[in-house]
Structure formats: C-alpha cells, structure tokens
Amino acid sequence: MSSSPSPSQSSPSAWKYSTDKMVAMYLRFVARIVIMGSALLFAAHLGGYNPAKYLTTNKVIGVIIILAVVASILYYVVDRNFYLSFLGWxxxxxxxxxxxxxxxxxxxxxxxxxxxxxxxxxxxxxxxxxxxxxxxxxxxxxxxxxxxxxxxxxxxxxxxxxxxxxxxxxxxxxxxxxxxxxxxxxxxxxxxxxxxxxxx
Missing domain, CATH: 2.60.40 (Immunoglobulin-like)
Known part of the structure; x- marks a missing residue:
C-alpha cells in the first residue's frame, strides 16, 4: 500500500506577508493608535483635565510621546492611502x-x-x-x-x-x-x- 503524500506535497505552502510588509503593517497600526491617543488627550484637556502636567513632570516620557506623535503625523501626511483608503491593498x-x-x-x-x-x-x-x-x-x-x-x-x-x-x-x-x-x-x-x- 502506497504511503499518503505529506502535507508539503499535497498542497502549496500557505501564503503570508513578507517581513517588510509585516513591518509596514504594524507601523501603520502603531501610528494610528498614537494619533487616536493624542486625540483622546486633547479631548481630556478640553474637558478640564491636564494630561500635559503629567508629561512635563516626566520629561523622558513626554519627549518620547511627542516624538511618536510627530513621527505618526509625518508618516500619514505622505501616505496617499491614508486619505484614499480604497486605493490600498x-x-x-x-x-x-x-x-x-x-x-x-x-x-x-x-x-x-x-x-x-x-x-x-x-x-x-x-x-x-x-x-x-x-x-x-x-x-x-x-x-x-x-x-x-x-x-x-x-x-x-x-x-x-x-x-x-x-x-x-x-x-x-x-x-x-x-x-x-x-x-x-x-x-x-x-x-x-x-x-x-x-x-x-
């Protein structure tokens, strides 16, 4: 009795994103989270809370957050698919x-x-x-x-x-x-x- 073919012989290997595509996908995800978080902090400030006070007392965290926000905004400013998402993958x-x-x-x-x-x-x-x-x-x-x-x-x-x-x-x-x-x-x-x- 002949042996059954191994899974690698019976079907092609599953497709997956390449490493660079995976990195780009996660960068887009992180950038969106950062922008949404910034919007929430701004809304909290309008509501009478002062998140900036915490950031000024923790300068390292404040600088990291500011750099992340600026980088996220710059990332999307030059991304056509952010404005016209139907043109993306x-x-x-x-x-x-x-x-x-x-x-x-x-x-x-x-x-x-x-x-x-x-x-x-x-x-x-x-x-x-x-x-x-x-x-x-x-x-x-x-x-x-x-x-x-x-x-x-x-x-x-x-x-x-x-x-x-x-x-x-x-x-x-x-x-x-x-x-x-x-x-x-x-x-x-x-x-x-x-x-x-x-x-x-």
Whole structure:
C-alpha cells in the first residue's frame, strides 16, 4: 500500500506577508493608535483635565510621546492611502482571472511587475480633445469598460493594452489629471496590491 503524500506535497505552502510588509503593517497600526491617543488627550484637556502636567513632570516620557506623535503625523501626511483608503491593498480572488483586452484597444504600455502574476488595469474612456478635461472621474471612467487583465511573463514584463484615455478633473479645486492608466498586481491568488499609476 502506497504511503499518503505529506502535507508539503499535497498542497502549496500557505501564503503570508513578507517581513517588510509585516513591518509596514504594524507601523501603520502603531501610528494610528498614537494619533487616536493624542486625540483622546486633547479631548481630556478640553474637558478640564491636564494630561500635559503629567508629561512635563516626566520629561523622558513626554519627549518620547511627542516624538511618536510627530513621527505618526509625518508618516500619514505622505501616505496617499491614508486619505484614499480604497486605493490600498485589497482582498480579492484574482489568481484565476481570465485575460482580456478592451475592445478597440489602440494604446499600450509595458510595466515591470513580479514574474507570472496577473495584472488588472483600467483607464478612462477616450474623448475628443475639445471635450477634455472631463469634469469628473465618474463620467471619465463610465462603466469601466476600458479595462483588462494580463499575465506578466517570466521576466515580469506585462503589456497593458487599452483605448487612449482622457484627462479629467478631480477634487474641490478641479485639479486636472493628465492621461494615465491604473493597475493592481495580483500579489497572491487572494490579495491585490495597492493601486499604481502610469502617466501616458
């Protein structure tokens, strides 16, 4: 009677965050705790309590807390995903997506990603030059038909093919974003990277 295969033979090893991703994740968590704690201390001060008095009598602790607060604020000031969290990492079963190219694709860009991964990409819809910039992203992307999925080759090269996109305006001050394409990398069959952008 043949022996049953070992667990390592019968199924692939479980995926987990790399060390640098784990460190970044914990740093974000700690920074949020520090900022929330600072907000609570400020609220306590407004309520008539004086937490600053304790900090001034314990200077070492006070300096540590001040440095932690400043570092946390600086960390998030430059973190786009803090303001636009929907652009960050996302859980999604992306490993088995079928490759597709938008109809009438006339523009292509090559990006470098990890080898043999799926890349999901999308761009705004084409429009006449005189109609640009489109005044909001919702009209610019319409139904997100100008999107596709491509698999990178063994060297990590992925060719994104799409219809030539339009520029559009975003935000309260109508800032114009020039033509570009967004993409996410399928880092693992169940995990999408944050949104990356290539200008055209």
């Amino acid at each position: 996302a859980v999604y079963p992306c490993g088995s997506l079928a490759e597709k190219v938008p109809l009438n694709a006339d523009t292509s860009i090559t990006v470098t990603v990890p080898p043999n991964v799926n890349v999901i990409y999308w761009a705004s819809e084409p429009s006449k030059a005189e109609d640009q910039p489109i005044d909001n992203p919702w009209d610019a992307y319409a139904n997100y038909d100008n999107s596709g999925v491509v698999r990178a080759d063994s060297t990590g090269s992925a060719v994104l093919r799409f219809r030539s996109p339009s520029s559009y305006q975003v935000g309260l001050f109508n800032r114009t974003l020039t033509r570009h394409v967004h993409y996410r990398i399928c880092k693992h069959p169940g995990m999408l990277s944050d949104v990356k952008t290539v200008m055209i």
